[in-house]
Amino acid sequence: MAAISREEVAHLARLSRLAVTEEELDTFAGQLDTILQAVAQVGEVAAADIPPTSHSVPLTNVLREDVVVPGLTPAEALSGAPDAEEQRFRVPRILDEDVAS
Amino acid sequence: MTDLTKLTAVEIAGLVAGGETSAVEVTQAHLDRIAAVDDRVHAFLHVDTEGALAAARAVDERRAAGEELGPLAGVPVAVKDVLTTKGVPTTVGSKILEGWRPPYDSTIVQRLRAAGTVMLGKTNMDEFAMGSSTEYSAYGPTRNPWDLDRIPGGSGGGSSAALAAYEAPLAIGSDTGGSIRQPGAVTGTVGAKPTYGGTSRYGLVAFSSSLDTPGPCARTVLDAALLHAAIGGHDPRDSTSIPAPVPDVVAAAKLGATGDLTGVRLGVVTEFSGEGAEPGVVAAFRESVDALAKLGAEIVEVSCPHFRYALPAYYLIAPSECSSNLARFDGVRFGLREGDDGNRSLEEVMSLTRDAGFGPEVKRRIMLGTYALSSGYYDAYYGQAQKVRTLITRDFTAAFERVDALISPTTPFVAFPIGARTSDPYQMYLADLFTIPTNLYGGPGISVPCGLSEGLPVGLQVMAPTMADDRMYRVAAALESAVGTFTPPAL
Numbered sequence: 001m002a003a004i005s006r007e008e009v010a011h012l013a014r015l016s017r018l019a020v021t022e023e024e025l026d027t028f029a030g031q032l033d034t035i036l037q038a039v040a041q042v043g044e045v046a047a048a049d050i051p052p053t054s055h056s057v058p059l060t061n062v063l064r065e066d067v068v069v070p071g072l073t074p075a076e077a078l079s080g081a082p083d084a085e086e087q088r089f090r091v092p093r094i095l096d097e098d099v100a101s
Numbered sequence: 102m103t104d105l106t107k108l109t110a111v112e113i114a115g116l117v118a119g120g121e122t123s124a125v126e127v128t129q130a131h132l133d134r135i136a137a138v139d140d141r142v143h144a145f146l147h148v149d150t151e152g153a154l155a156a157a158r159a160v161d162e163r164r165a166a167g168e169e170l171g172p173l174a175g176v177p178v179a180v181k182d183v184l185t186t187k188g189v190p191t192t193v194g195s196k197i198l199e200g201w202r203p204p205y206d207s208t209i210v211q212r213l214r215a216a217g218t219v220m221l222g223k224t225n226m227d228e229f230a231m232g233s234s235t236e237y238s239a240y241g242p243t244r245n246p247w248d249l250d251r252i253p254g255g256s257g258g259g260s261s262a263a264l265a266a267y268e269a270p271l272a273i274g275s276d277t278g279g280s281i282r283q284p285g286a287v288t289g290t291v292g293a294k295p296t297y298g299g300t301s302r303y304g305l306v307a308f309s310s311s312l313d314t315p316g317p318c319a320r321t322v323l324d325a326a327l328l329h330a331a332i333g334g335h336d337p338r339d340s341t342s343i344p345a346p347v348p349d350v351v352a353a354a355k356l357g358a359t360g361d362l363t364g365v366r367l368g369v370v371t372e373f374s375g376e377g378a379e380p381g382v383v384a385a386f387r388e389s390v391d392a393l394a395k396l397g398a399e400i401v402e403v404s405c406p407h408f409r410y411a412l413p414a415y416y417l418i419a420p421s422e423c424s425s426n427l428a429r430f431d432g433v434r435f436g437l438r439e440g441d442d443g444n445r446s447l448e449e450v451m452s453l454t455r456d457a458g459f460g461p462e463v464k465r466r467i468m469l470g471t472y473a474l475s476s477g478y479y480d481a482y483y484g485q486a487q488k489v490r491t492l493i494t495r496d497f498t499a500a501f502e503r504v505d506a507l508i509s510p511t512t513p514f515v516a517f518p519i520g521a522r523t524s525d526p527y528q529m530y531l532a533d534l535f536t537i538p539t540n541l542y543g544g545p546g547i548s549v550p551c552g553l554s555e556g557l558p559v560g561l562q563v564m565a566p567t568m569a570d571d572r573m574y575r576v577a578a579a580l581e582s583a584v585g586t587f588t589p590p591a592l
Contacts, residue, residue, distance in 0.1 A: 004472070012468040015475075016424065017431070019452035020464065031465060031526050036472070038527050039413040042485045045492065052487030053494060055311045055341070056543025056567070057298040062340040076204035080435035089433050092447045 003036040004029065105130040106267040110176045110324040113270060117160065117175035124157035124164075124175030128219050131177045135221065135268045138592045143243050144253075144263035146182050147190045148222035153177065156219045163217070172327055174217030179269035181260050182223040183230055184315065185304040186210050193306045194226040194238040194256075197458025198436045207304020208336045209273060209315050216331040221269055224259030228460045229427065230280055230308045232256050233532035236523055237462045244519070245288060247557055247589040251516040254284030254532075260318045261288040265589050271328050272318040277309050278415055279512075279536025281316050282548035286511035286560025289550045289587040291325045291577070292318045294536075296568050297543035298343035300329075301336035309422040310341075312415075312540045320586060322549060322578040326354035329570070345568065353571035357578025362396040367576065368403030368504035373535045378513040381554025386510045389551040389561050392583040393508070393576070403504060405496040410489045411538040416530060417473045417486035418541070424470030427463070430455060465526060490541045497542045501566045506576055509535050511548040511560035535562060545570040549577040550587045558587055 006029040013020045013028075020028065074087045083090040105113065105127050116122045132150055139145055160175045185191050185203035187210075192198045206214070213220060227237040235243040235258030245253040246265040253262040260272035261284035274281035276294035285292025293316050300315045307313060317328035333347035369390060375383060394400050432438035432454035440453035459467070473482040500507055513534050522529045539546040544567045551561035561580060563573040 008472075009468065012471050013464075014452075016464075016467045016471050017428075017448070017452045017455050018459070018464055018467065019449075019456040021456075024461075024464075027461075028465060028468065032469060032472075034525070034527055035416065035465070035469060035530075039416045039482070039486075041413040042410055042417065042489050043481060045407070045410055045485070045489050047485060047488035047492065050488040050491050052484060053490040053541075054487060056494070056541075057341055057343060059298075059341060059343075064337055072204055079204050080201050082432060082436070082438035083441070091433055092441050092443075092445060092450045094447045 002033050003040065004033050106134045108270065109321050110173060110270045110319065110327060113176050114173055117164070118170050120164070124160040124219060125154060127175055128153050128157040128177055131221055131269060138266050139268060141244065141249060141592065142246055142262050142266045142268070143241060144224055144259045144266060144268055145179070145222045146192060146225050146240055146259070149189050149220060152189065153219050153221050156214070160217050160219070171216050173331055176218050176271055177221045177269050178213055178218045179221050179224045179260055179263040179272040180210060180213070181226055181257050181272070181274050183226060183275050183306050184209055184273065185306070186220070186223065190223065192240070194228040194240060195458065195460070195463070196239045196437060197430050201435055205304065208301035208338060209332050210304065212332045218271065218331070224257070224263055224272060226259055227256035228463050229306070229423070230256040230275055230277055231423070231462050231466055233279070233283055233529050234522065235259060236519060237460055239460055242519055245516045246592060247289065247516065251518055252287070254287040254516065256280040257284045257318070261285055261290050261292065264288065264290045264318060264320050266592060270320065271324060273315060273332070274318045275305060275313055275315045276540065277312045277419060278540050279533035281318060282536050282546055282560070282562060283512050283532055285318060285548040287516040287558060289558030289589065290318060290320055291322055291547065291549055292316070293325050293329060293547040293573070294539065294545060295329060295333060296343070296545045296570055298341050299347060299545070299568070299570065300333050301339045301342055303336055303338040307426040309419040310426060311422060312419060322574060322581050323351070323354045323358065326350040326574050343568065348569060348571035350571050350574045353574040354578040357575035358582050360396055360579055360582040362393060362398035362576065362579050365398045365576065366504040367393060367398045367400050368500055368507045369400060370408065370507050370509045371402050371404045372406070372408045373509035377534060378510050379515065379554065382510050382512070382514060382559050385552030385554055385559040386561060389580060389584065390508070393580060396579050396583060401504060403500045403507060405500060405538070407489065407492040407496050408538045411493055411541055412530065412534055414486040414489040414493070415537045415541060416469070417482050418490065420466040420470035421473045421483050422470070424467045424474065427467055430458065462526065493538050494542045497544060506572050507564040509562050511535060511562040515554050515557040515559060539564050543567055545573055547573045547577045549580055551580060551584055553587065
């Protein structure tokens with residue numbers, strides 16, 4: 001039985017903001033199914049009472065002195081932007097027109 | 102006349118410090134070598150000729166002024182394209198960052214400059230460091246100098262191939278699941294993954310933040326140790342950086358080179374010493390174990406029962422972290438923007454940008470991670486993988502109560518032909534079967550050349566406890582003193 005359907009992969013692509021083509025969907029559905037069946041092996045391990053590890057070096061509350069240090073200038077920060085205007089990153093419209101009006 | 106490209110970093114630094122050659126001469130020799138062979142090897146994505154010669158001139162001027170030079174001053178270094186370099190293109194092997202010139206240097210690169218090394222350029226890699234063959238680079242594969250029809254490993258295949266092709270004596274890599282060690286193994290070079298937190302991630306383009314570890318690549322263990330010492334240590338700009346000094350890896354490499362391992366207990370990982378590896382790899386590994394025993398090491402078998410679950414756990418944890426990290430590539434602040442025709446919404450432009458800018462392996466991992474983190478699947482996949490991570494850590498901890506270090510082959514198989522594993526992603530993942538446990542645990546690991554199988558290099562991996570990086574250098578240097586280094590056929 002397949003671990004993941006083509007429809008689920010299409011949903012994942014939408015969640016991931018990937019405008020994948022129909023052809024890509026066909027390829028990814030089969031590949032992701034193979035990978036998921038393999039990684040599902042973690043389920044064989046009896047680990048109900050085992051605490052999870054998110055990080056190997058458990059440092060907490062790492063703070064620095066609250067002093068001003070040099071940072072990027074606006075020009076430097078915007079130097080790689082696809083589009084900039086008035087010292088800001090310029091983006092396509094965020095709201096639909098009927099909402100904006 | 103001495104071929105400057107065939108020397109070790111130690112030899113080059115000695116000649117420069119003694120005035121027998123100049124940093125400019127050394128740099129030019131390597132730039133000439135790159136010009137002669139890199140159209141066939143394709144180790145470099147960008148060669149910074151001007152920057153390299155300027156850095157070399159600065160070293161020569163400092164020497165002329167009577168300044169004390171560091172142990173790597175004047176030595177060329179190739180840097181994996183995953184680290185930001187101010188004003189020098191940084192692509193991470195991806196179209197989504199094509200043409201990006203970062204406005205700042207990563208900490209590793211800052212330290213390389215401070216050490217007086219000369220950065221030759223940026224090396225090829227699997228896109229976003231996801232891969233084991235460098236075939237997933239958006240800019241075409243790197244080829245293995247041992248056989249140009251074979252892969253140089255990955256993700257840092259460019260760095261290791263540059264070493265094996267004598268285009269650079271030192272290189273920087275990054276290791277999330279084996280991306281320094283596995284390329285080292287299949288190119289007959291040395292690659293070390295430091296303890297997680299022992300080298301700074303500031304300016305390292307993130308893939309899986311709880312695993313990513315930059316580290317040194319070289320042709321000898323001592324050269325790798327010197328580079329490790331130069332780049333390692335606490336960095337206040339990385340909140341996961343360990344606030345403690347790096348163990349004295351250089352002294353350990355020198356100690357190991359004496360060829361005496363008396364009193365050192367080494368554990369052969371039962372699960373990684375037979376099944377799952379090619380016969381030629383197992384044979385070379387077994388011979389090396391005998392060599393280590395002859396040097397005085399006590400060899401014992403150690404079972405790490407959860408290591409077999411490391412690969413599946415890794416392929417849940419790393420994609421989960423990647424799906425979050427790569428959200429920053431949205432076509433707004435840097436890199437590619439696709440489909441912004443004035444009519445499409447931000448979200449449409451974002452989706453078109455990411456589909457055009459990311460390659461297939463990156464997309465697979467983003468979707469896999471999105472799946473593993475989604476409600477309904479989180480406990481069974483990501484949560485369970487984190488518990489397995491705990492059990493793998495416990496296997497290491499228990500093993501290190503019995504032995505000083507663990508050993509295994511670095512990879513299950515030697516360099517495979519280009520194209521052999523791209524159609525089945527999971528077959529590609531198996532290349533990192535033996536290197537992944539170390540990343541999940543967070544300890545250090547090193548691959549050192551240990552022999553040949555059918556004329557291709559085999560690596561031996563030494564795994565040590567967290568913040569005991571010196572131990573692995575001692576063992577690796579001892580093995581190197583017994584088996585020597587391995588030279589590929591002339592290109």
